[in-house]
Amino acid sequence: MTYAIGLISGTSVDGIDTALVEINGLEVDLEVKLIAGTTYPYPDTLRAKILAVGEGEPISMLEFAELDDAIATHFARAAREIQIENPKAELIGSHGQTVFHRPPPENGDRAARLGYTLQLGRGELLASLTGLPVANNFRAADMAAGGQGAPLVSKIDACLLAHPHKARCVQNLGGIGNVTYLPARQHPDWEGGIWGWDTGPGNMLMDLAMQQVTQGAQTYDSNGQFAARGTPCLELIDRWLEQDFFKQPPPKSTGRELFGQAYLERCWQEASEYRLSDVDWLATLTELTAASVARSYSDFLERRPDEVLLCGGGSRNGYLKERLQLRVAPATVLTTDEAGLNSDYKEAIAFAVLGYWRLKSSLAGNLPGVTGATQPMQLGDIYQPAIAS
Structure with missing residues (x-):
C-alpha cells in the first residue's frame, strides 16, 4: 500500500487539482482509493500571467524562471495542505502547468518530427519544498519516442x-x-x-x-x-x-x-x-x-x-x-x-498513479497505440529531496 499525491493544473488554468490516494497493486490488479481531493486556486495575478504566456505573450528568461518557481511553490503548498489531518504521502506525481504544446507534424526533418511540450512547476523545487520524491515531466519520454505526449492517462x-x-x-x-x-x-x-x-x-x-x-x-x-x-x-x-x-x-x-x-x-x-x-x-x-x-x-x-x-x-x-x-x-x-472513480479529480488521481509507477516500479506509463510512440516508455523525471543533515 502506498499513499501518493497527484497534482495537475489543466489548460483552463482553474487551479491545482490535488488528490491524495491510497494505491495497491500495479496494472490489472491496480486499486486506487481517493482519500482527499481539493482544487487550490491560483492567485489572480499568477493565473493571468499563465494564461498570457499560454497565449504567446513574450517574457524574459528571468520572468520565465520566476513563473516556473511560482507555479512550483503553489503546487508544493497544495501538496502540503492536503496532508493536513490525512495520511502522509510517500511520493508526488505532478503533471505541472502546460504553457506550450506542439504535436509532432506528419512530416518534416528529424527535429520537427518530434513534438515539443512544456509544463512548468519544476520538480526539483517541488521536492525541496515538500520533502517528498517527485516524478514530473511525464510527456517528454513519450515524445522522445515519436509520440504526441498525450493523452497520457x-x-x-x-x-x-x-x-x-x-x-x-x-x-x-x-x-x-x-x-x-x-x-x-x-x-x-x-x-x-x-x-x-x-x-x-x-x-x-x-x-x-x-x-x-x-x-x-x-x-x-x-x-x-x-x-x-x-x-x-x-x-x-x-x-x-x-x-x-x-x-x-x-x-x-x-x-x-x-x-x-x-x-x-x-x-x-x-x-x-x-x-x-x-x-x-x-x-x-x-x-x-x-x-x-x-x-x-x-x-x-x-x-x-x-x-x-x-x-x-x-x-x-x-x-x-x-x-x-x-x-x-x-x-x-x-x-x-x-x-467508481471520482470525476472531479480523475486526472490528478491518474498522475498520482503515474508517479507511483515511475518511483515504485519499472512499468511503462504510455500506450503507444494511443500516443503514437514507437514503443512503451517509462514516463517522468525523478527528483529526490535533499536529506536533512
Whole structure:
C-alpha cells in the first residue's frame, strides 16, 4: 500500500487539482482509493500571467524562471495542505502547468518530427519544498519516442475503468477534450484495441466566451444554465468542424495554441453575420464541444461505445451532458463517478498513479497505440529531496 499525491493544473488554468490516494497493486490488479481531493486556486495575478504566456505573450528568461518557481511553490503548498489531518504521502506525481504544446507534424526533418511540450512547476523545487520524491515531466519520454505526449492517462483508464462486457469511451472534458476508447475486456485483443486522442475543445471556448459576455464577472457557465437558454447555430458548427484538426486521424493532440483566444475571436467574427444573442453564442460553442466529441467517435471508432463516461469540469455541465447524450445515442452518457472513480479529480488521481509507477516500479506509463510512440516508455523525471543533515 502506498499513499501518493497527484497534482495537475489543466489548460483552463482553474487551479491545482490535488488528490491524495491510497494505491495497491500495479496494472490489472491496480486499486486506487481517493482519500482527499481539493482544487487550490491560483492567485489572480499568477493565473493571468499563465494564461498570457499560454497565449504567446513574450517574457524574459528571468520572468520565465520566476513563473516556473511560482507555479512550483503553489503546487508544493497544495501538496502540503492536503496532508493536513490525512495520511502522509510517500511520493508526488505532478503533471505541472502546460504553457506550450506542439504535436509532432506528419512530416518534416528529424527535429520537427518530434513534438515539443512544456509544463512548468519544476520538480526539483517541488521536492525541496515538500520533502517528498517527485516524478514530473511525464510527456517528454513519450515524445522522445515519436509520440504526441498525450493523452497520457489512457493506461490508467484501462486499468481502472474497463468493463467485462461493455465498450466504453472515457471522455475527459477539461479545457481540451480527450478520450480513451476501451473495448470490453472479453475482446480477444483487448489491450490492442485501446485507443485515444484529443477530441478538440472541451470547456476552453465556453469559458472564454462566458468571460467575454459577462465582462469578466463569470469565468464559466455553471451547469450550462446560460447556454441552455439559447439555440445553437448548427450551420456555424458544421463550418467549424471542417477545421483540419477535426479531420486529422489519431493519434493527435492539441491545446490552447490552437483552440485559445485567437480561435475564439475568429469564431466570433464568423458568427457576426448570424447576429447571435449572448445565450445563442454560448449554446453554439457548447454544441461545438458536443458535436466534435460525437463526430470523432463516428469518424474514428470501428465500433461505437455502449457507454460514455465523463470526467473533468465539463462532466458537471448538465446542458453539455444533455447535448452530448443526444449526439452519441444509443450509448449511455454517465460520469466516471458512476463507475467508481471520482470525476472531479480523475486526472490528478491518474498522475498520482503515474508517479507511483515511475518511483515504485519499472512499468511503462504510455500506450503507444494511443500516443503514437514507437514503443512503451517509462514516463517522468525523478527528483529526490535533499536529506536533512
